[in-house]
Amino acid sequence: MAPTTAQISCVRLGYAWPDGTRLFDDLDFTAGPGRTGLVGLNGSGKSTLLRLLAGRLTPTSGSVRVSGELGYLPQNITLDTEQRVDRVLGIEKARAALHAIESGDVAEEHFAAVGDDWDVEERTRATLDGLGLAGVDLDRTVGRLSGGQTVLLSLAALLLRRPDVLLLDEPTNNLDRRAREHLHAAVAGWSGVLVVVSHDRELLERVDQIADLREGRITWYGGTLSEYETALAVEQEAAERTVRTAEADVRRQKRELIEANEKLARRAGQGRREAERGGAPKILLGARKRRAQESAGRHRGLHEERLAGARERLAEAESAVRDDDEIRVDLPHTAVPARRRVLDLADVELRGGVRATLEVLGPERIALTGGNGAGKTTLLDTVAGELAPVSGEARVQVPMRYLPQRLDLLDGSASIAENVRRLAPGASPQHIRAQLARFLFRKDRPDQLVGTLSGGERFRASLAALMLAEPAPQLLMLDEPTNNLDLASVRQLTSALHSYRGALLVVSHDVPFLRGLGVTRWLALDGELTEIEPL
Structure with missing residues (x-):
């Protein structure tokens, strides 16, 4: 069991690409014990955020803090094909020392290499078995493994280190059905802090919460992917209703502005006709004209202000509606x-x-x-x-x-x-x-x-x-x-x-x-x- 104090967080995190393009500004993210699914559109920065959390990238501003040991499984894994499996797993030295002791060599460095890990091979076998790698020989080279086995082997190496925080980036890519089931089981049984980026629906049905990364901000949803999608659908329905209401308000304000301008134009025309007929002192007519112009300006300004406010509310409402359109094509x-x-x-x-x-x-x-x-x-x-x-x-x-x-x-x-x-x-x-x-x-x-x-x-x-x-x-x-x-x-x-x-x-x-x-x-x-x- 990982300690309940384990946590990973970033505070006011900022990151920019080398060309100056900003990806994150003042992003806050905290994950404690439990399984978090990190989702978002392609290009939203999910993999980049994991690399920042894992210390593989340096933020341009803000900070990242990790309580406990961290393990990170990147999306693209490259292993030396000549390496032996036990070396990839990080048990090569302890295993060699254990074999030396068993053969009668009681040199002090062997005991130091083993430490308290006397069951290293049994623990390794149990971990490999749990990931469907029971038949993998610890003495074989990585080059003899399939791509899916390489991913699972890399995960096994992380699990053997017993990390408190585990970051997984698209771990089921290129895994066959059986391998996926083993990885799903490993995720379901995880008791520490887990953050996983994935599009694998079955995997995301095993998380405790969803972190939705969109436009440089995280929105949290409790529960699995299905529960997230249900909550999101309710939000989007409400957002679309708000847009329709805001559109109606914009149309109303436009109509009222047009009507106000027409009314003011009629008044102005009436004033000109009175001036042409005469009958009133010029000073009085001038005062009336100034008052009418001031009143018209205030009236027009009020309606224009209302229209601008309606447009701002519409823009705000539209920003809450997601543009994740479906492809509709006739072929x-x-x-x-x-x-x-x-x-x-x-x-x-x-x-x-x-x-x-x-x-x-x-x-x-x-x-x-x-x-x-x-x-x-x-x-x-x-x-x-x-x-x-x-x-x-x-x-x-x-x-x-x-x-x-x-x-x-x-x-x-x-x-x-x-x-x-x-x-x-x-x-x-x-x-x-x-x-x-x-x-x-x-x-x-x-x-x-x-x-x-x-x-x-x-x-x-x-x-x-x-x-x-x-x-x-x-x-x-x-x-x-x-x-x-x-x-x-x-x-x-x-x-x-x-x-x-x-x-x-x-x-x-x-x-x-x-x-x-x-x-x-x-x-x-x-x-x-x-x-x-x-x-």
């Missing part, structure tokens, strides 16, 4: 007739020895699952023609597009619109811009260079380029599309794919996402391709 040319043959794999042998037989007919939505290293990406690369099969043939019978994990489809030095035009050369610039607006790239955004986009924006631009391509793709293949997407981007992706009318082949470990797509067939790859029950 009729992607439609595939129900019995149209889309894809044939007849006893194809992939690189790595995996065999696959698959027939896809019509607009099927197929989820492809399997453990890390099972060959899922190899299968997609083979269907896409990027890898040649060892034997057999992959026959794609319709126009096909493929979005790999590496997101290298687009030219970073060209604009979003130029990239789309490259895949749809027959489309007019006006049509491309109209379609990109439906993918939430509005106004001048299509002219933005792809290289300047955030990860979520780049994914959305890549998806738009694929789905708007000519000829329209009737088979769309996606490899781990939700990796590194925030929750809003996952919702946007799901809504876009609901508009797609062709056949889908999606590799993902994100089961809630797959369920949201309306998957019609579930396949697993484990030496061979087999159909399984829905997850």
